[in-house]
Amino acid sequence: MMLYQTSQLTDRSYDAIRCKMRSLTTTSLILGAMIGLSACVQVSAPDKPIVINLNINIKQEVVYRLDGDAKDLINEEADIF
Amino acid sequence: MIKYTKKSRALALIGGLVLTAVVAAPVMAQRDPAYAAARAAGKIGEKPDGYLGFVTAPSPAIKALVEDINIKRKAAYTRKAQETNSTVEQFAFTSGCNLIMRTVPGEKYQTPSGTWNTRDSSDPVRDSRCP
Numbered sequence: 001m002m003l004y005q006t007s008q009l010t011d012r013s014y015d016a017i018r019c020k021m022r023s024l025t026t027t028s029l030i031l032g033a034m035i036g037l038s039a040c041v042q043v044s045a046p047d048k049p050i051v052i053n054l055n056i057n058i059k060q061e062v063v064y065r066l067d068g069d070a071k072d073l074i075n076e077e078a079d080i081f
Numbered sequence: 082m083i084k085y086t087k088k089s090r091a092l093a094l095i096g097g098l099v100l101t102a103v104v105a106a107p108v109m110a111q112r113d114p115a116y117a118a119a120r121a122a123g124k125i126g127e128k129p130d131g132y133l134g135f136v137t138a139p140s141p142a143i144k145a146l147v148e149d150i151n152i153k154r155k156a157a158y159t160r161k162a163q164e165t166n167s168t169v170e171q172f173a174f175t176s177g178c179n180l181i182m183r184t185v186p187g188e189k190y191q192t193p194s195g196t197w198n199t200r201d202s203s204d205p206v207r208d209s210r211c212p
Contacts, residue, residue: 058174060210062167066175067212069165073157074179078110080153081180 116150119143126189126197127180129208131158131173136189136197178211 074081112120119125125147128134132151139147154176155169162172181190184200192198192206 057168058171058210062171063175063178063210064212066165066167066172067179069161070172070175070179073161074176074183077153077157079112080150080157081176081183 113146115142116146119146120188123187123189123199126191127177127184128191129174129177129181129193130170131175131177131180134191174208174210178207181205181207182211 124135124137124139124143125133126136132154133147135144135147155173158173158176159169162169165172182205184190184205186200186202188200189197190200190205193208198206
């Protein structure tokens with residue numbers, strides 16, 4: 001379309017181009033809609049089980065702080081450990 | 082003379098009872114023989130959460146024994162958690178780190194992934210947060 005020089009165009013050929021452009025716009029709209037519809041996001045279930053770590057509330061620093069007390073308890077109540 | 086003998090006998094009996102109680106006290110703090118046997122046989126093992134678990138399907142007697150110990154453990158963890166201003170889970174987990182470390186070769190322990198391992202002479206597989 002860029003090959004046409006606007007100054008050289010007659011009213012008729014100008015109309016023809018406009019018509020062509022309109023049909024092209026319509027076609028691209030339909031095409032776009034079709035692509036848009038077909039390009040749905042596919043979500044598939046993972047094949048591996050989802051593991052949720054429930055121990056996230058236990059921090060290493062806490063474990064280090066409690067270590068001595070835990071050792072004491074195990075020695076004090078040896079019958080249940 | 083007879084009276085004295087009777088008295089001394091009675092005293093000896095009391096003394097014997099006291100001695101038995103003193104000797105028996107540390108024995109009471111040891112593991113129940115059935116519990117020790119189940120551990121040694123690998124029927125039960127230590128879990129990372131600080132409680133005992135079943136490696137194989139337990140007999141009713143072993144099931145009751147383990148449940149009783151776990152209840153007592155939870156009570157002890159709860160008391161210590163309050164003393165140390167921590168949660169029961171945190172204290173139990175820290176104890177679990179120690180209990181798995183203290184297993185002797187042949188005993189079972191659970192790895193962080195959930196599988197049961199038999200303790201050997203090498204260090205046990207424990208959670209990365211264990212000291």
